[in-house]
Amino acid sequence: MKQEVLLRTQWFTVVSETRDTEKDPYYILDCPDGVVVIASTTDGNVILVQQYRPTLGADSLELPGGYFAFDGEAPEGAARRELLEETGFTATEIALLGVIAPDVGRLRYRLWCFFASAVARHQDPPEATPEIGGVRSVPPGTLIEMCRDGRLRQSLDLAAIWLAVLQKRLPCSLV
Numbered sequence: 001m002k003q004e005v006l007l008r009t010q011w012f013t014v015v016s017e018t019r020d021t022e023k024d025p026y027y028i029l030d031c032p033d034g035v036v037v038i039a040s041t042t043d044g045n046v047i048l049v050q051q052y053r054p055t056l057g058a059d060s061l062e063l064p065g066g067y068f069a070f071d072g073e074a075p076e077g078a079a080r081r082e083l084l085e086e087t088g089f090t091a092t093e094i095a096l097l098g099v100i101a102p103d104v105g106r107l108r109y110r111l112w113c114f115f116a117s118a119v120a121r122h123q124d125p126p127e128a129t130p131e132i133g134g135v136r137s138v139p140p141g142t143l144i145e146m147c148r149d150g151r152l153r154q155s156l157d158l159a160a161i162w163l164a165v166l167q168k169r170l171p172c173s174l175v
Contacts, residue, residue: 001017001018001019001020002017002018003015003016003017003018004016004017004025006027011031011067012029012030012031013029013030013031014027014028014029014030015027015028015029015030015108016028027106028106028107028108029106029107029108030108030109031067031107031108031109032067032068032109033067033068033075033078033109033110033111033112034065034066034067034068034078034109034110034111034112035065035066035068035075035078035079035082035111035112035113035114036063036064036065036079036111036112036113036114036156036157036160037063037064037065037079037082037083037091037094037114037115037116038063038097038113038114038115038116038160038161038164038169038170039063039064039083039087039089039091039116039119040115040116040117040118040119040140040169040170041089041118041119041120041137042118042119042120044139044140045137045138045139045140046063046137046138046139046140046143046170047063047064047083047087047089047119047135047136047137048061048062048063048064048135048136048137048138048143048152049061049062049063049064049086049087049134049135049136050062050133050134050135050136051133052133059133060153060154061136061146061151061152062152062154062157063154063157063160063161064082064083064086064087065079065082065086065156065157066078066082066085066086069081075096075099075112075114076094076096076114078112079091079094079112079114079116080094083116083119084122084123085126086125086126086135087125087135088121088122088123088124088125088126088135089119089120089121089122090119090120090122091116091117091118091119092117092118092119092120093116093117093118094114094115094116094117095114095115095116095117095169096112096113096114097113097114097115097160097163097164097167097169098113098163099111099112099113100113100156100159100160100163102155102156111156111159111160113159113160113163113164115164115167115169117169140170140171140172141171143161143170144161144165144170144172147161
């Protein structure tokens, strides 16, 4: 097998891979692993972040999360860091829901999904910027309704929420 790096940025690397049995290369987008956090407050609400997404050309409501900040950063540490950076909340308890492969067809990275219970405000959330528009808190029923009606549309968030529902960490009526 032959591999060649075609492009390297701080966010991703494009790799061309050609197997001995094939003549045409296969292109892979190599990214650092990431985390997403379903953060539940002491009153049971779930924390969301409003962010501008250039691919949509619009704001998107999402769970807090992001990429590992440096080589060797532990998944739970990355989850705690992203939660604090994006929302100002910290978690006493945090549990791994699962590790998913966002797109096995072209993307090479893993997403570590966490559930943080009884999160509390540790510091003020970051000031609203053109990229991050603010932090919201919604009841679990509203979160599920937002999944149904498309207000939450980030597929990786939907996968993490589904893992939390399956593990009975989020109450959900599927009817």
